Amino acid sequence: xxxxxxxxxxxxxxxxxxxxxxxxxxxxxxxxxxxxxxxxxxxxxxxxxxxxxxxxxxxxxxxxxxxxxxxxxxxxxxxxxxxxxxxxxxxxxxxxxxxxxxxxxxxxxxxxxxxxxxxxxxxxxxxxxxxxxxxxxxxxxxxxxxxxxxxxxxxxxxxxxxxxxxxxxxxxxxxxxxxxxxxxxxxxxxxxxxxxxxxxxxxxxxxxxxxxxxxxxxxxxxxxxxxxxxxxxxxxxxxxxxxxxxxxxxxxxxxxxxxxxxxxxxxxxxxxxxxxxxxxxxxxxxxxxxxxxxxxxxxxxxxxxxxxxxxxxxxxxxxxxxxxxxxxxxxxxxxxxxxxxxxxxxxxxxxxxxxxxxxxxxxxxxxxxxxxxxxxxxxxxxxxxxxxxxxxxxxxxxxxxxxxxxxxxxxxxxxxxxxxxxxxxxxxxxxxxxxxxxxxxxxxxxxxxxxxxxxxxxxxxxxxxxxxxxxxxx
Amino acid sequence: xxxxxxxxxxxxxxxxxxxxxxxxxxxxxxxxxxxxxxxxxxxxxxxxxxxxxxxxxxxxxxxxxxxxxxxxxxxxxxxxxxxxxxxxxxxxxxxxxxxxxxxxxxxxxxxxxxxxxxxxxxxxxxxxxxxxxxxxxxxxxxxxxxxxxxxxxxxxxxxxxxxxxxxxxxxxxxxxxxxxxxxxxxxxxxxxxxxxxxxxxxxxxxxxxxx
Numbered sequence: 001x002x003x004x005x006x007x008x009x010x011x012x013x014x015x016x017x018x019x020x021x022x023x024x025x026x027x028x029x030x031x032x033x034x035x036x037x038x039x040x041x042x043x044x045x046x047x048x049x050x051x052x053x054x055x056x057x058x059x060x061x062x063x064x065x066x067x068x069x070x071x072x073x074x075x076x077x078x079x080x081x082x083x084x085x086x087x088x089x090x091x092x093x094x095x096x097x098x099x100x101x102x103x104x105x106x107x108x109x110x111x112x113x114x115x116x117x118x119x120x121x122x123x124x125x126x127x128x129x130x131x132x133x134x135x136x137x138x139x140x141x142x143x144x145x146x147x148x149x150x151x152x153x154x155x156x157x158x159x160x161x162x163x164x165x166x167x168x169x170x171x172x173x174x175x176x177x178x179x180x181x182x183x184x185x186x187x188x189x190x191x192x193x194x195x196x197x198x199x200x201x202x203x204x205x206x207x208x209x210x211x212x213x214x215x216x217x218x219x220x221x222x223x224x225x226x227x228x229x230x231x232x233x234x235x236x237x238x239x240x241x242x243x244x245x246x247x248x249x250x251x252x253x254x255x256x257x258x259x260x261x262x263x264x265x266x267x268x269x270x271x272x273x274x275x276x277x278x279x280x281x282x283x284x285x286x287x288x289x290x291x292x293x294x295x296x297x298x299x300x301x302x303x304x305x306x307x308x309x310x311x312x313x314x315x316x317x318x319x320x321x322x323x324x325x326x327x328x329x330x331x332x333x334x335x336x337x338x339x340x341x342x343x344x345x346x347x348x349x350x351x352x353x354x355x356x357x358x359x360x361x362x363x364x365x366x367x368x369x370x371x372x373x374x375x376x377x378x379x380x381x382x383x384x385x386x387x388x389x390x391x392x393x394x395x396x397x398x399x400x401x402x403x404x405x406x407x408x409x410x411x412x413x414x415x416x417x418x419x420x421x422x423x424x425x426x427x428x429x430x431x432x433x434x435x436x437x438x439x440x441x442x443x444x445x446x447x448x449x450x451x452x453x454x455x456x457x458x459x460x461x462x463x464x465x466x467x468x469x470x471x472x473x474x
Numbered sequence: 475x476x477x478x479x480x481x482x483x484x485x486x487x488x489x490x491x492x493x494x495x496x497x498x499x500x501x502x503x504x505x506x507x508x509x510x511x512x513x514x515x516x517x518x519x520x521x522x523x524x525x526x527x528x529x530x531x532x533x534x535x536x537x538x539x540x541x542x543x544x545x546x547x548x549x550x551x552x553x554x555x556x557x558x559x560x561x562x563x564x565x566x567x568x569x570x571x572x573x574x575x576x577x578x579x580x581x582x583x584x585x586x587x588x589x590x591x592x593x594x595x596x597x598x599x600x601x602x603x604x605x606x607x608x609x610x611x612x613x614x615x616x617x618x619x620x621x622x623x624x625x626x627x628x629x630x631x632x633x634x635x636x637x638x639x640x641x642x643x644x645x646x647x648x649x650x651x652x653x654x655x656x657x658x659x660x661x662x663x664x665x666x667x668x669x670x671x672x673x674x675x676x677x678x679x680x681x682x683x684x685x
Contacts, residue, residue: 054681
């Protein structure tokens, strides 16, 4: 059993009691809700004649179904409008703060929490969304829950959980040029597998992780779940505190910041903490990664050949064969040169300022290939406004990208942004599952924002290191 | 007032349905476009929809379409079943289609947690055991398969195979304490104490868990 890790410490601070079913009852410091997974939970609450216990610690946004082209009401899609109305009614009845599209604060739930500063080290954070692991980038213990658990949290501000094991993943060395956080996490998932993290929480550490900004750390923690780990975290440090100091929560309240900092420091993993497992990955060996298949674990470096299914462990072969058939790729070839129809820069993995700046350095002064439909979907209205203030929208627009409103967009087929037919997309999102981007014949290639930008320009999967980049004024 | 007391789930029996393949994600179990709803009612008909129907809504080959499996309530799957999204719509769709228990090689964590919160056992066995069961059910779809959660066994065709049920899950199902809302609510004082002990929870943010 682990001891002295951030996970152990945050768990202990939030443990209310041990339940008769041997699960621990954990207090939830922040409950984020959105329109897709919460309405049924509010319904269950009503059926049981219960109220929301801690509305002050609950925060709502709308992201999955929100249109990114025209957010005026009523939404064009009746089903989306109904979900939006239902959420509005529920938050009004319960007195929950809601960042709706008229607020200027709306955005993807995993973008708005960190940017407003309500995502903090040492908090327990839950949301009915598997990418809640994102918030672990701040040293929070954050994980996705299902709707019945949302009901529990609304009713009691607690959740019943089994304690997991802790695996430390140490990424050593310095990253190469154009190698980003996305490439690190795709490498980790390839190495440890899509179910390697089941039963574990991942602690990301090492020089290559610590040298990342908060956005990069969020990209990594975000995809913990793609590796099977329900939560992942990075110990808070000066980078974390610098981010927090500028947020709404603390910018005007430095006293509160000073008050909480000792707590944040106290929950860092001890130097002599004990882990259930430790894995080391050489960050300097990582190159820009792309997926060739239909699970996030089916990734390779851009210069590496697509594997022969027969060369894989027996349990992976069938999935690999089916994936190669779906993607229409041949083992032995690289993904370099794979034709794409759509370039999607967005999602809770990669739609923050650093991601847009990164991609803009590749795009600046170039044109999107005629064969490509390219779009940038900022993760929140604030990201969008900040990017516009820097002129990034102009960089993208001039190159031929569409510049959209904030939302989950083409990461999942729940709004108007979808692949059509067998279109192939270069995507900065997190899942390449069959049908994920809205068309069951659609093909998704996951990659970093820079690599999406490079693919948009050339019309095919491209090693961004082969494209000289321009400086974009920040 | 009803706190929704849970029932005990000691065993589930009925005919079984095999769905083969590793890494079957929740987007396959219930495609996102069917989640544009505010209740779970009616999700059953959309389970595995894109695997079951082509663009023109013609049936494709899939166990959920096959006559011999209609009425089955034990689903038999392989590795990492239910990976991906946390959507409870996935087990809700399966339950509404008729599934009451799932036997598999392994399950994604959030999916298994959602199943437990709905009273659906997710029991595991090794590859060989699961494949043998899938083979048998394909050959003899009328076979009665009995999942004994309490004893951690599956019975079919006069055989008994050992399976694993996570200890917490077993206890919760067998003792009927898998719906935790009322149980957790009764700890309202301890919840308040925990809230007050946390430096980041302001005094005016401490709520109240009602009766």
